[in-house]
Amino acid sequence: MLEMRRENLLNAGIALLLLAVPLVAWAIDETYYITVASRVAILALAGVGLNLALGFGGMVSFGHAAFFGLGGYAAGVLSHHAFEGSAFMSWPVMIDGSDSTLTLWFAALLLSGVVAAIIGAISLRTTGVYFIMITLAFAQMIYYLAISLPTYNGEDGLPLYLRSNLPGLDLSNDLTFFFVCYALLLLAIFLSVRIVGSRFGAALECARQNENRLSAIGIAPYPVKLTAFVLSAMITGLAGALFVELNGFVSPSILSWHLSGEIMIFVILGGVGRFYGPIVGAALFIVLETVIGGYTERWQLFLGVILLGVVLFARGGVIGLLAGKARHD
């Protein structure tokens, strides 16, 4: 009980800290840090997505960059066409480009969800190392597909000149854009909390711990895991759409396996299966990249050492270190 309270306090602190950074940056006119905070929020959102599959469902996906990237491409390509005034496709149905934020988000959620349903349906026939490898393989296929697409500049990627239109808000204002990312991040965490605490979540967590037990009581693990995998991918896909808007640029790098690894690192650093862990993980990652990366290009060496420490000595990640073991009642 006490530990629950401690974790809740810690979570509130983490959320407030992430909110405070861009506000302070705005107050002292260091606008660069607003963008940094947005980056953290977006990458954390990608981690929240992966955490649903990895942390709660035990599905070690090494291909979540595929969903991040597909979300990014869905948003990027549609806004590119909107800027050009051209159609995305004209056959068999006419689909125009779009500069409406909600349309871009919807496209990102849809594309990442559909592709995750296909990848998941095949990958979830395997477990363990095979699952890790097959998700990686699918993501690499999509990566090379994006590189070989001349329409969207292949490897060089596409610049996006304008942010999309969200009714009532001006996304070209960096602070407003941060608030939107932040709100979506908290919404995704809230959804995760509800899902994990629900009947579905109970079955999902049982699938992680002991699939035979779940089968023995008459619940087939496969559809439970597949559903969670798709939801997980959609959250990560939405993060991809935001990322592309933040950078004003979409390229195959957001589909690369490095990014899959980074999203996994956010989750592990923060604490696997801890709702607010990905925020801590993404923040730590960005801080290391910015601070140590300012002195040496070998900042990832430090990241590696920290990661090693977490894996060897603090399985619950930073959250586990500060709030104790996760508890089920």
Place this chain on the structure above:
Amino acid sequence: MTEPLLVLDGLHKSFGALRATDNVSLDLAPASIHALIGPNGAGKSTLIAQIAGSLKPTAGTVRFLGQDITALSVPKRAQLGLGRTFQVSSLAMAFSALRNVMLAVQARQHATFRFWRPVRVDRSLIDPSMAQLERVGLKERAHLPVTALSHGERRQLELAVALALEPKVLLLDEPMAGLGGEDSLRMTEVLTGLRQDVAMLLVEHDMDAVFRLADKISVLVYGRVIASGSVEDIRASQEVRDAYLGE
């Protein structure tokens, strides 16, 4: 004579050259306990696994409630009303005892794809689960994680989970193993109380329990049923004594 609930017909299971199940035919009448005894490695657990569906027989059929279920998956069989306990406890280790039972209640209600309401406060799951835990004598331990339960308590929890499914047939793989005298008695009592509602196939080494509970006993040796009959028949059989009872 009522029709049996469960009928095994000519089951064979080979692991390479080893015949773990060798032409086994048995049946289980309603409201009865059929005990399956035999030495270590006789193939008792292998037989249970084929009935529950986690192992596919090499040949033969399993019929349940008049339906051929040989090709059905484990979850499908469980949904039809085939409950089981495992010889080596197989539970959701990080969950509390209560959460393990709640999951079974939820499965019984066919209500897993619900994403919103927290189970933590769901009386329709908690109340029936507590009742099952009380029945097996685990009420006081309901909120402990499985990792904190003793070996014997895990056996009791396995039974509570299986009972929460309200099965028509229970497959029990050594439910008394590791239980102390008092808990073993309690388990025997619980099983006796269940007999009217649930037919049971009981694998057990504890012969006192077997002789007290069973309506019928089959003896399995090297995958084969060498004797089958009433408690008196089996007690009297010289062949069984030689092969198993070691008297």
